[in-house]
Amino acid sequence: MKTEIKSLKNLPDENGYYGKFGGSFIPPQLVEPLKEIEREYLKAKNDPEFQKEYADLLKNYVGRPSPLYFAKNITEKLGGAKVYLKREDLNHTGAHKINHCLGEVLLAKRMGKKKVLAETGAGQHGVALATAAALLGLECEIHMGSIDIEKQQPNVIRMKLLGAKVVEVNTGGKCLKDAVDSAFATFIEEYKTTFFAIGSVVGPHPYPMIVRDFQSIVGKEAKKQILEQEKRLPDYIIGCVGGGSNAIGLFNEFLDDEVSLIGVEPAGRGSGIGEHAATITYGTEGVIHGMKTIVLQDEKGEPNSVHSIASGLDYPGVGPIHAYLKAIGRVEYTYASDDETIKAFLELSKVEGIIPALESAHAVAYALKLASTLSKDKIIIVNLSGRGDKDIDYVASLLKI
Numbered sequence: 001m002k003t004e005i006k007s008l009k010n011l012p013d014e015n016g017y018y019g020k021f022g023g024s025f026i027p028p029q030l031v032e033p034l035k036e037i038e039r040e041y042l043k044a045k046n047d048p049e050f051q052k053e054y055a056d057l058l059k060n061y062v063g064r065p066s067p068l069y070f071a072k073n074i075t076e077k078l079g080g081a082k083v084y085l086k087r088e089d090l091n092h093t094g095a096h097k098i099n100h101c102l103g104e105v106l107l108a109k110r111m112g113k114k115k116v117l118a119e120t121g122a123g124q125h126g127v128a129l130a131t132a133a134a135l136l137g138l139e140c141e142i143h144m145g146s147i148d149i150e151k152q153q154p155n156v157i158r159m160k161l162l163g164a165k166v167v168e169v170n171t172g173g174k175c176l177k178d179a180v181d182s183a184f185a186t187f188i189e190e191y192k193t194t195f196f197a198i199g200s201v202v203g204p205h206p207y208p209m210i211v212r213d214f215q216s217i218v219g220k221e222a223k224k225q226i227l228e229q230e231k232r233l234p235d236y237i238i239g240c241v242g243g244g245s246n247a248i249g250l251f252n253e254f255l256d257d258e259v260s261l262i263g264v265e266p267a268g269r270g271s272g273i274g275e276h277a278a279t280i281t282y283g284t285e286g287v288i289h290g291m292k293t294i295v296l297q298d299e300k301g302e303p304n305s306v307h308s309i310a311s312g313l314d315y316p317g318v319g320p321i322h323a324y325l326k327a328i329g330r331v332e333y334t335y336a337s338d339d340e341t342i343k344a345f346l347e348l349s350k351v352e353g354i355i356p357a358l359e360s361a362h363a364v365a366y367a368l369k370l371a372s373t374l375s376k377d378k379i380i381i382v383n384l385s386g387r388g389d390k391d392i393d394y395v396a397s398l399l400k401i
Ligand SMILES: Cc1ncc(COP(=O)(O)O)c(C=O)c1O
Pocket: 095, 096, 121, 122, 123, 124, 125, 199, 200, 201, 240, 241, 242, 243, 244, 245, 246, 247, 311, 312, 313, 357, 359, 360, 385, 386, 387
């Protein structure tokens, strides 16, 4: 019997599906380990002790709630809608990723695992996981493409300082997708002792649900904060979409409300294969990394090579939740190019004194464009998913400054 889904917040169904997307396409030996993760997670979700420990870490270790900041200078300069920034960049470790990493490592510990394992693109998930593992006393192994290792050196050093083992991945395009492949292969070998702590709302069920639930704190806070500050809900909510964790984290609490939700994908430097990573915009239905979703792929189902100026967005798949929200028309998905992103990165830095992560700058780019077309009584919330410290060397080399 199928569970009746009344609210979009109640997804997925009991088989891990969001409409026709999601599910679990995995080798037979992983079926039982993933079922065990789901069972333990559902117990933890209803365990007041687990939730208390998690909430305490979010407050006292991460520094939550993150501020909902009214970006006055940018708003005045654009002369249109009011722009608010949900400041996930101010979290300990500098991005939203710590929200789900602490949850995942607490779960791994509860399950008696000795080690956590993951992939990383920009290095933010790797740093956050290494941090949570250091805090909670577990070993940590992070797989990262060699191109990303070169682009995101400060984060590689941070992971090592935090005691994590960083595994360089030299296969395929040497980026995020290849890091996921490599981490999955290790998980198949080590699942008895190791917890695979995936970095976004991707992968087989139950991962998209678990990561979504841990990230939903962002939207819960934002709703309370905007009601306090503006006494009403916003008109638009905007987040960048790689796998989709920061976007759904902010969207989730507003899914049943009359608020426009906009996901911004990386349009890179063109619409040809290998020039972008705008999966929902250009992709087709397929299976990648254990989930049915939208994929940038060739006729044989092989993932395309992808490009984005932001390492955390260059992934040829997307979370099944987003594929579903696109299919039912609840979220609008659009894109920002590398050039628009760099412009927004510089603009927010100079006008507001906030250097955003290149990933987040995609959402900022679209928000700035939108705000200037709207009247002053409209309100936009942008998820500032991370800070740009990790990107400054790369941007400096691009701009030759
Ligand atoms: C700051 C930041 N924002 C966004 C992302 C994209 O991931 P997601 O779409 O899962 O939020 C990343 C990924 O590394 C990131 O570091």
